[in-house]
Amino acid sequence: MPKPLTSPPTTYRGIHATALDDTALIVSPVGGDTELRIALEDLKLGRYLAARDLLRRTGPNWASRTSRSQLLAAGAGEPGVFKTWSDEEPGNPDAAMMWARALTRAALAAHRTQRSPQVVARAAGLARQACDRARALVPACPVPWVDLLQLTQLPFAPHHFDPYARTRTLPWDALRDPAMHHRGPWPLLTEINRRHAGNREGHHRMREYFQRRSSQPAAAMNYACWIVARGTHNPELLVLPLYALMDVYRQRHGDGRGGALQFWQTAQVHHYASRAYEDWFARVPPVEYPWLALSDLSHLAHALVACGETQHAAHVFYAMGPYATPQPWQDINTSLGRSSDWRHEFLRIRASTLR
Structure with missing residues (x-):
């Protein structure tokens, strides 16, 4: 021993x-989230019922909803299970959220694997549409906005992923804080914080945006x-x-x-x-x-x-x-x-x- x-x-x-x-x-x-582990095992077998029940129990606990949905999307294996769920339960907000998660990951993967600009653009458009649908079903949920913020890592103008870009104060990407001069998708982070102040994944996505898209190394x-x-x-x-x-x-x-x-x-x-x-x-x-x-x-x-x-x-x-x-x-x-x-x-x- x-x-x-x-x-x-x-x-x-x-x-x-x-x-x-x-x-x-x-x-x-x-980690020790046993319920999440069971749901992930089911997803890998092409079954979504455990994930559906888990997210329903999670409810409007935005911190858990964000982290669990992120891990479900990342660990599910074949994303088609979320498409099946969304098709079979078109009015289910959790199904819409997870399909938006899956499409967002697919768009980032298309760019990472150097697919053609046309393929990446189409994948980004589909992800944006799915995020808009998930937003409409649960306006108070921060997760679709987190996905939109993640999409700004793609090689397109970041404001294209903001549904309200045309009505915002210009310049769109500037923050009114003299201590932070870096330009970025601040309106998307603001929308996330309005729904869940200090959302962990939202701030990490913002860090990733600066890491991958800013011309300034620091x-x-x-x-x-x-x-x-x-x-x-x-x-x-x-x-x-x-x-x-x-x-x-x-x-x-x-x-x-x-x-x-x-x-x-x-x-x-x-x-x-x-x-x-x-x-x-x-x-x-x-x-x-x-x-x-x-x-x-x-x-x-x-x-x-x-x-x-x-x-x-x-x-x-x-x-x-x-x-x-x-x-x-x-x-x-x-x-x-x-x-x-x-x-x-x-x-x-x-x-x-x-x-």
Whole structure:
């Protein structure tokens, strides 16, 4: 039997810390959301009933609705299951939302795989139409607006994805804030925030827009730091700079260029990792750990380990339980030229941190 990892102090914010097995690892973005896991398994078999029931139970909990629909769309496998659901239940707002999710992903995939401009344009148009239909069925839902914001990553004028572009104050892409001069699809983010202030995916899509479409290399990092500096309704967004830093790391060191380890040992990394830990993670009741985004926990755990805050990292690893996401560990492993699988490195790092 493998030796259990040593627990942190006996109680951590009022609960006993359960030891993790050295070899326990489940690679999945779903984490401990069992209902979501069951729905995903059904979707992969071409069945949508479990997903339908899950989203119906989720209701107007916009945070869960956004995250669960994102993971359902990403993990379903063949997107045709959502088309079938939409055709069989044309008045179901959840079916319309998931079909819009699927078409949005298809449009981005067409661009990513370098399909012809005509194919990408048609895919984008179909996704836009599906988003408009989903918006009409549930006007209060932020998810269709999140999809529209994601579509602005495509090589078209971003305002084409705003249904109200013609009635907005010009210039469409400028924000009336002297601290944020970068132009972008701000009206779409505003629509998201009106429906769900601090929507996690919405702000990450905005970061991705700046990362992929801005002509200024630091735009995504500036955006993430601006969100943290101005304050946010959602403390989960304090992790945004860690994602932006990971993007910078990939640009500078993804091909194995030198200085990779030193990148994570700067005052900037320490500041944002500590800020995210103290002002977000440390304030979350342990009973809510299963509902935290596993990707956020993974990025936070990595940054804390890398900048030497191993005691804080240990608590984050315990919150993750046996689950992990490939990123950022996979890209870090590759950039450092390690021959072993990223999962082996993850288990080694976790074991070392928890001892």
